[in-house]
Amino acid sequence: MSDALNDALxxxxxxxxxxxxxxLRCPYCSNPVELERRSSELDTATWCRVLSEAAAxxxxxVHLSGGEPTARSDIETITAHCAKVGLYSxxxxxxxxIALEKLRGLVEAGLDHVQLSIQAADAARADSIAHLKGAxxxxxxxxxxxxxxxxxxxxxxxxxxxxxxxxxDILDLAVSLGAKRVEIAHTQYYGWAFVNRAALMPTxxxxxxxxxxVEAAREQLQGRIVIDLVVPDYxxxxxxxxxxxxxxxxxxxxxxxxxxxCHAAETIPGLxxxxxxxxxxxxxxxxSPAFEAFRGTAWMQxxxxxxxxxxxxxxxxxxxxxxxxxxxxxTDPACHLSPHHSLIQTxxxxxxxxxxxxxxxxxxxxxxxxxxxxxxx
Amino acid sequence: xxRGLSAGSIPHLPRGVRLHHDMIRNTHVLLAPERAxxxxxxxxEVLMLVDGRRSIREIASDLAARYDADRSVIEADVIDMLxxxxxxxxxGALSPGSDQKP
Ligand SMILES: C[S@@+](CC[C@H](N)C(=O)[O-])C[C@H]1O[C@@H](n2cnc3c(N)ncnc32)[C@H](O)[C@@H]1O
Ligand code: SF4
Ligand code: SF4
Numbered sequence: 001m002s003d004a005l006n007d008a009l010x011x012x013x014x015x016x017x018x019x020x021x022x023x024l025r026c027p028y029c030s031n032p033v034e035l036e037r038r039s040s041e042l043d044t045a046t047w048c049r050v051l052s053e054a055a056a057x058x059x060x061x062v063h064l065s066g067g068e069p070t071a072r073s074d075i076e077t078i079t080a081h082c083a084k085v086g087l088y089s090x091x092x093x094x095x096x097x098i099a100l101e102k103l104r105g106l107v108e109a110g111l112d113h114v115q116l117s118i119q120a121a122d123a124a125r126a127d128s129i130a131h132l133k134g135a136x137x138x139x140x141x142x143x144x145x146x147x148x149x150x151x152x153x154x155x156x157x158x159x160x161x162x163x164x165x166x167x168x169d170i171l172d173l174a175v176s177l178g179a180k181r182v183e184i185a186h187t188q189y190y191g192w193a194f195v196n197r198a199a200l201m202p203t204x205x206x207x208x209x210x211x212x213x214v215e216a217a218r219e220q221l222q223g224r225i226v227i228d229l230v231v232p233d234y235x236x237x238x239x240x241x242x243x244x245x246x247x248x249x250x251x252x253x254x255x256x257x258x259x260x261x262c263h264a265a266e267t268i269p270g271l272x273x274x275x276x277x278x279x280x281x282x283x284x285x286x287x288s289p290a291f292e293a294f295r296g297t298a299w300m301q302x303x304x305x306x307x308x309x310x311x312x313x314x315x316x317x318x319x320x321x322x323x324x325x326x327x328x329x330x331t332d333p334a335c336h337l338s339p340h341h342s343l344i345q346t347x348x349x350x351x352x353x354x355x356x357x358x359x360x361x362x363x364x365x366x367x368x369x370x371x372x373x374x375x376x377x
Numbered sequence: 378x379x380r381g382l383s384a385g386s387i388p389h390l391p392r393g394v395r396l397h398h399d400m401i402r403n404t405h406v407l408l409a410p411e412r413a414x415x416x417x418x419x420x421x422e423v424l425m426l427v428d429g430r431r432s433i434r435e436i437a438s439d440l441a442a443r444y445d446a447d448r449s450v451i452e453a454d455v456i457d458m459l460x461x462x463x464x465x466x467x468x469g470a471l472s473p474g475s476d477q478k479p
Contacts, residue, residue: 012413060413181466226466
């Protein structure tokens with residue numbers, strides 16, 4: 001197979017954050033601590049225009065996410081529009097509330113794939129993490145309906161100290177539900193997850209055990225389910241190529257229409273984000289200051305600047321660099337070559353060894369959450 | 378489950394997997410959940426014959442006739458390529474003498 005998808009500098013994925021509204025309050029949620037409100041959300045016509053522009057720009061996959069994307073009353077229209085312009089649509093959902101009822105309509109609208117998140121393998125624990133009684137059972141019913149409708153299903157589970165001992169049960173559950181793919185996603189510390197890091201951080205021993213387990217299961221389950229593993233940064237040797245490299249593969253449209261190079265980019269001070277209200281996606285991709293800021297390698301400092309991996313991982317994540325070093329242009333501390341690497345290892349070890357503090361649950365009016373950001377270091 | 382395709386298997390693209398002509402990059406891609414495979418000419422030729430009716434044997438015969446090549450060599454290549462898609466859960470197939478989907 002050739003490599004046209006990697007060579008050209010056109011985006012292949014669009015994360016459409018349709019709303020920040022959500023019935024759950026997962027303490028690991030990577031959404032921003034300051035959520036955008038319903039009154040500022042884009043209307044149906046604007047989303048459809050943006051999706052048409054995305055297709056024309058070369059985007060292949062659209063991830064309909066949020067918040068809870070099915071909380072939008074026009075989710076069927078938006079999905080149908082994806083199908084109309086040839087975009088592959090992926091619904092990223094909690095499966096809670098109205099989601100079940102809307103599923104058939106979404107299939108009829110041409111939905112291609114569903115990614116359902118679960119919090120644990122047993123209801124008691126899952127409901128306490130999601131902060132809603134009955135949530136887990138709703139999710140199971142939703143998963144069954146996805147299979148009944150013959151849609152491909154991915155199960156996503158975010159892993160942290162509160163569920164890392166049940167990775168094996170989560171894999172079993174995903175298989176028994178009929179999922180073709182399961183994502184074991186170690187918590188990425190953005191948004192609420194950053195605020196709640198101490199309540200989420202597992203120990204290195206727990207991480208090593210769970211990764212070994214996933215690798216063994218991958219072989220055992222080959223041909224039955226594909227297991228994708230998102231490894232935990234704080235215990236890593238090299239960082240991830242965040243978003244496939246800044247401004248290289250992905251665009252993220254926020255509920256109010258701001259276009260970001262990644263989910264958390266707004267945490268970086270001084271960046272100017274253009275809005276779909278004022279510019280076309282093509283224009284934003286090519287010229288917006290936020291996309292230009294860390295595209296390529298010219299912005300890099302040492303050790304990235306002269307590193308042979310600089311076009312492989314693109315220096316890691318800018319948001320994580322900022323959050324942990326105070327400088328968005330420094331090497332992601334997940335990299336063992338970063339001068340801050342030992343600091344985050346020490347931090348992870350200390351937090352994971354201490355008793356888990358009570359997490360702060362996300363919600364609107366989040367001042368309590370914000371106070372804690374500075375205290376975590 | 379084993380890598381089970383044989384010449385008699387009848388492959389199909391399951392729901393959620395489809396061919397797409399990418400006009401921006403001037404190539405054909407196979408779109409699947411969270412993945413896009415950039416297809417070379419051979420892979421595209423094979424996948425265009427995957428329709429849930431033809432067996433692998435028939436697909437190989439068709440290609441062998443068109444390219445004036447040895448059918449058994451082509452058949453082995455097609456089985457290999459399609460097996461790798463089965464492993465990734467982006468191809469379904471009916472096996473000869475059963476109605477089991479791998
Ligand atoms: C922000 S959620 C929005 C969609 C929907 N509310 C849900 O939870 O499935 C998008 C995806 O990111 C995952 N996720 C949330 N917080 C995360 C974190 N801190 N690290 C890694 N993945 C996370 C969720 O499990 C979900 O699959
Ligand atoms: S991760 Fe949890 S809290 Fe965050 S948007 Fe998804 S369901 Fe809601
Ligand atoms: S120094 Fe920079 S480019 Fe090199 S591996 Fe580390 S993060 Fe990647």
